[in-house]
Each structure stands twice: as structure tokens, then as C-alpha cells.
Amino acid sequence: MTNFQAQKRCRRHALPGLGLTLGFSLLYLGLVVLIPFSALFLKTATGGWLHFWETVTSPRVVASYRVSFGISLVAALVNGVFGVIAAWVLVRYRFPGRRILDAIVDLPFALPTAVAGIALTALYAPNDWIGSWLKPLGIQVAFTRIGIFVALTFIGLPFVVRTVQPVIQDLVAEVEEAAACLGANRWHTFRRVIFPALLPSILTGVTLAYGRAVGEYGSVVFISGNLPFKTEITPLMIITKLEQYDYSGAAAIGFVMLVASFVILIVSNGLQSWNNKRHGIS
Amino acid sequence: MACASSLHLRRSSLPLRATAESPVAKAVLIGITLVFLGLFLLLPLVVVFQEAFSKGAAAFLHALRDPYTLSAIRLTLLVAAIVVPLNTVFGLAAAWSLTRFRFGGRSFLITLIDLPLWVSPVIGGLIYVLVFGAQGWFGPWLREHDIRIIFAVPGIVLATVFVTFPFVARGLIPLMEAQGIKEEEAALTLGANGWQIFRRVTLPKIKWGLLYGVILCNARAMGEFGAVSVVSGHIRGKTTTMPLQIEILYNEYQFAAAFAVASLLALLAIITLILKTHAEWRAERQLREATR
Numbered sequence: 001m002t003n004f005q006a007q008k009r010c011r012r013h014a015l016p017g018l019g020l021t022l023g024f025s026l027l028y029l030g031l032v033v034l035i036p037f038s039a040l041f042l043k044t045a046t047g048g049w050l051h052f053w054e055t056v057t058s059p060r061v062v063a064s065y066r067v068s069f070g071i072s073l074v075a076a077l078v079n080g081v082f083g084v085i086a087a088w089v090l091v092r093y094r095f096p097g098r099r100i101l102d103a104i105v106d107l108p109f110a111l112p113t114a115v116a117g118i119a120l121t122a123l124y125a126p127n128d129w130i131g132s133w134l135k136p137l138g139i140q141v142a143f144t145r146i147g148i149f150v151a152l153t154f155i156g157l158p159f160v161v162r163t164v165q166p167v168i169q170d171l172v173a174e175v176e177e178a179a180a181c182l183g184a185n186r187w188h189t190f191r192r193v194i195f196p197a198l199l200p201s202i203l204t205g206v207t208l209a210y211g212r213a214v215g216e217y218g219s220v221v222f223i224s225g226n227l228p229f230k231t232e233i234t235p236l237m238i239i240t241k242l243e244q245y246d247y248s249g250a251a252a253i254g255f256v257m258l259v260a261s262f263v264i265l266i267v268s269n270g271l272q273s274w275n276n277k278r279h280g281i282s
Numbered sequence: 283m284a285c286a287s288s289l290h291l292r293r294s295s296l297p298l299r300a301t302a303e304s305p306v307a308k309a310v311l312i313g314i315t316l317v318f319l320g321l322f323l324l325l326p327l328v329v330v331f332q333e334a335f336s337k338g339a340a341a342f343l344h345a346l347r348d349p350y351t352l353s354a355i356r357l358t359l360l361v362a363a364i365v366v367p368l369n370t371v372f373g374l375a376a377a378w379s380l381t382r383f384r385f386g387g388r389s390f391l392i393t394l395i396d397l398p399l400w401v402s403p404v405i406g407g408l409i410y411v412l413v414f415g416a417q418g419w420f421g422p423w424l425r426e427h428d429i430r431i432i433f434a435v436p437g438i439v440l441a442t443v444f445v446t447f448p449f450v451a452r453g454l455i456p457l458m459e460a461q462g463i464k465e466e467e468a469a470l471t472l473g474a475n476g477w478q479i480f481r482r483v484t485l486p487k488i489k490w491g492l493l494y495g496v497i498l499c500n501a502r503a504m505g506e507f508g509a510v511s512v513v514s515g516h517i518r519g520k521t522t523t524m525p526l527q528i529e530i531l532y533n534e535y536q537f538a539a540a541f542a543v544a545s546l547l548a549l550l551a552i553i554t555l556i557l558k559t560h561a562e563w564r565a566e567r568q569l570r571e572a573t574r
């Protein structure tokens with residue numbers, strides 16, 4: 001009864017502006033997103049099935065999937081380890097420079113990718129900065145797959161830290177105390193109590209970092225050297241097709257990437273709702 | 283329980299708390315974090331400024347006075363001046379309709395707003411080439427009427443709009459959802475019209491969240507590379523934005539000049555981080571006040 005009255009009152013006092021704001025939003029999204037994306041789907045379709053299949057399974061493009069999807073996974077997992085350590089240190093410990101370090105975690109969001117790209121290349125080029133130290137060891141980073149890994153780690157770093165940080169903040173201290181009282185040492189407490197509580201957020205962060213890394217272009221193309229079959233990433237293949245005026249080929253690779261991103265999105269949404277549920281219970 | 287409370291332990295002179303890591307482990311963890319963040323975040327930032335001034339301040343200023351560089355700076359400012367207000371209006375409209383009303387397809391719309399964050403920026407450029415490019419849908423018609431969109435400024439604006447439209451909306455939606463509509467309804471019963479409610483009631487409540495979104499939107503708009511690179515055509519002095527100018531200079535081995543332009547964008551990133559941290563802090567406070 002009260003619910004019904006509240007609903008009725010809600011309707012009578014409905015705020016104005018639904019038509020205007022929703023109409024504008026839909027128009028905007030339609031022009032900016034829906035029409036261009038239907039062009040992508042139609043262009044993929046008009047190229048014909050054979051052309052589509054030949055394009056997306058050509059050896060050079062398949063090699064680029066291996067680079068993009070494979071190295072992104074390695075970078076996301078490395079972020080999974082070091083991102084959790086960084087999040088832990090930033091939440092639990094107090095030391096000079098902590099706040100600056102905390103703010104700088106978001107740098108990959110704010111720094112234009114082209115700037116990050118040339119900066120990382122300068123750092124790791126064989127005769128500069130870190131590159132010159134690694135050269136005697138026989139390690140070359142720039143213009144190899146290791147370089148792509150470095151750029152993708154940079155890009156994905158904030159995702160893990162920022163997803164795990166709030167969960168560490170909300171960990172209930174009593175649970176850790178109880179574990180200690182029951183005789184667990186610190187490592188046991190971490191492995192059996194803290195880690196399981198953090199796991200959903202870690203996986204969510206890793207998935208987000210992975211999704212971002214797969215599509216990344218600007219920071220990678222400078223450091224990768226772009227050697228066919230070795231260090232070409234999939235977004236670069238789209239640009240290569242466009243430069244050859246093969247629009248339907250570019251659309252075909254774009255379509256594959258879109259499907260891959262969609263799968264990653266679904267996984268990340270699933271993990272996020274698992275995370276929220278777990279979080280709500282604890 | 284026999285175990286002492288953490289409060290007691292904290293006060294005691296025991297060297298080790300049961301719920302804290304040993305000093306060695308703590309030092310190691312802090313060390314790992316410093317090395318990891320230093321190596322991946324701080325060092326690239328230092329390199330940009332170091333390389334920009336590697337040939338001295340005079341060379342730095344000379345590089346920035348290059349006519350092509352100046353026109354790239356102008357174009358970047360122009361694009362941001364068009365895109366940021368457009369996306370701010372969109373963000374406000376989307377947040378208002380999505381948080382003040384309930385309707386079917388609402389969650390689909392929210393997912394749609396997130397789209398640019400999970401597709402490759404290159405796809406963000408590609409889709410406009412497929413619509414407006416020479417072989418695109420409107421390509422022949424545009425050529426007949428002598429209108430250039432791809433390889434011209436309108437294409438750059440469109441690609442930038444696509445990449446940056448989620449930021450303001452995403453900054454506002456959670457904030458406005460949490461704040462609720464009680465105050466707006468009160469204003470309505472007191473006879474305020476829609477515009478008055480928005481300006482006098484809603485806007486003051488959301489200003490820090492709005493600023494947060496605008497700052498991020500602006501940073502991305504000025505720095506976007508992948509999407510803009512696809513539609514720009516790289517015509518010097520005409521369709522090169524600052525990130526594209528960096529690429530051109532870098533590929534011509536004019537490293538100091540490339541880093542000089544890059545240092546301007548790096549400075550923008552630092553300012554963005556400072557403003558963002560401040561706005562985030564203020565927005566959180568507004569949110570806490572609202573949910574109290």
C-alpha cells in the first residue's frame with residue numbers, strides 16, 4: 001500500500017526533462033556509435049565470407065593475434081602480481097612519498113599513449129638509459145616482443161591496483177586477528193584468509209588490464225619495431241589494411257577484435273558481479 | 283578469547299604484531315613497489331623531460347616555435363574546445379535521464395556508454411572511415427559536394443568525440459545515483475522548473491564529479507593517438523594534432539623536438555593528475571555528505 005502510494009507520488013512529482021535528455025543522449029549515441037558500428041558490420045558482410053575468412057586467417061594476421069593476445073596476457077598477469085603488492089603497500093604501510101606514489105598510479109590514464117610510447121622506447125633502446133645496461137647482458141627490449149610487454153604492462157598497471165585497493169581497504173581486521181589467534185603465521189593468514197578475499201578483485205583487475213592491452217596501439221607501435229610475423233600487433237594490421245585501401249579487410253579484422261573485446265567484457269562483468277557479491281557478504 | 287585485542291597489541295612494546303608483516307617482509311614489499319612503480323611510471327616521465335631539454339633550453343623553445351608544431355598545438359586546442367563541451371552536455375543529459383528515471387533498456391544504454399573504453403581506439407577511427415571515407419557509405423556523396431570529413435578536421439573531431447564521450451557520463455552516473463532525487467523533488471513541489479532545478483539544486487551537488495569527468499575527458503581528447511591517427515591522413519600543418527606531430531618528428535629522428543612536444547603533453551598529464559586527485563577527493567566528500 002505504502003509502496004503504491006510512493007510510486008504514485010513519484011509519478012506525480014516526476015522530474016521534468018526525460019524527453020529532452022534521453023532524446024539527446026539517444027541521438028548522440030546513435031550518430032556517434034550505432035550508425036558507425038553498423039557500417040563496420042555491413043562492410044564486414046559485404047566483403048563476402050571468403051574474403052573475410054582469408055583476411056582473418058592469413059598467416060600475418062594470425063601471427064599478430066599471437067602477439068596481441070599472448071603478450072597482453074603475460075603483461076596482465078605480471079600486473080596481477082605486482083599490482084596487488086603495490087595496492088597492499090599503498091593501503092597498509094605508511095612511508096614518505098606514499099601519497100605521490102598513489103597519485104602517480106593513474107599516470108597511464110592521463111599520459112597520452114604516444115608520449116608513453118616514445119618515452120619507453122628511449123628508455124629501452126639499445127644505446128640509451130636502461131637499454132645500455134641490458135645490452136652487455138645480451139637482452140634487447142626495444143623493437144622486440146619484450147618491448148611490447150613493457151608497453152602493455154605500463155598501460156594495464158592502474159587497472160589492477162585501482163580494483164584491488166578498495167577491497168584491501170575494506171578487509172575486516174578481526175578476520176586476520178582471528179587467524180593469528182588460531183595459530184596461523186602471517187604467510188598462512190595471507191594465503192588462506194586474505195588472498196581468497198582478494199581473488200575476485202584481482203581477477204577483475206587482470207581482465208580489465210587484459211582488455212585494455214589487447215586494443216592498445218599508441219604506446220606499442222613505437223617500441224615494437226613492427227616487424228611482420230614478429231612484433232606486429234592486431235590494431236596495426238587494421239591500419240595496414242586501411243593504408244592498402246582494403247576497407248572490407250580492415251573491417252573484418254576490426255570485427256574479430258570487437259568480438260574478442262566483447263568476450264573479455266562479458267567475463268569482466270561476470271567477475272565484477274562475483275566480486276560485488278563476495279564483497280557484500282564479507 | 284585468550285588472544286589480546288589488536289588495540290592492546292598496538293600499545294604494547296612487542297616488536298611484532300600478529301596481524302602485521304615482519305619488518306623485513308614489509309621492507310621487501312615496499313622495495314618491490316618502489317622499483318615496479320619507479321621503473322614503469324616515474325622513469326618514463328623523467329625521460330620525457332630529460333630528453334626534451336637534452337639539447338638545452340634554447341633548442342627546446344626553438345622546437346616549439348616550429349610552424350608545424352604551432353599549428354599542431356592550435357589544432358589540438360581546437361579539437362578539445364569542440365569535443366569537451368559536446369561531451370559534457372552529453373554526459374549531463376545521459377546522467378540526468380539514466381539516474382532520474384527508470385525505463386526499459388537502461389542498463390543496455392549504460393553498457394553502450396562504456397563501449398569506447400573496451401574497444402581498441404583504432405576501431406574508433408576505423409568506423410568513421412567506413413562511413414565517411416572514399417569507399418565508405420557517404421564517400422561518393424561527400425566527394426560530389428566537395429565535403430571532406432576523413433583526412434580533415436571534422437573526422438578528427440568525430441574520432442575524438444567517440445573515444446572521450448564516456449568520461450563525463452561515467453563520472454556523474456554513480457554520484458547522481460547515490461545522491462538520489464529528494465532535493466530535486468522538493469524544488470519541484472516549490473514550483474521550480476526543470477532548468478532552475480538543474481542549475482540551483484543539482485549542479486552544486488555534482489560540480490566536483492562533473493569537473494572530474496571533464497578533466498579526464500580533456501586529457502584524453504588532447505592526447506588521443508590511435509583513433510585520430512586512422513582518420514587524420516597526417517597532412518602536415520593541417521591535420522596533425524600534437525600526438526601525431528610527436529610521431530612525425532620521432533620518425534624523422536628529430537628526437538629532441540619530438541620530446542619537446544611530448545613534454546607539453548606530459549605536463550598536461552601531471553596537471554590532470556593533480557586536479558583529478560583533488561576533484562576525486564571533493565567528489566567523494568560530496569558523496570559521503572549525500573549518503574549520510
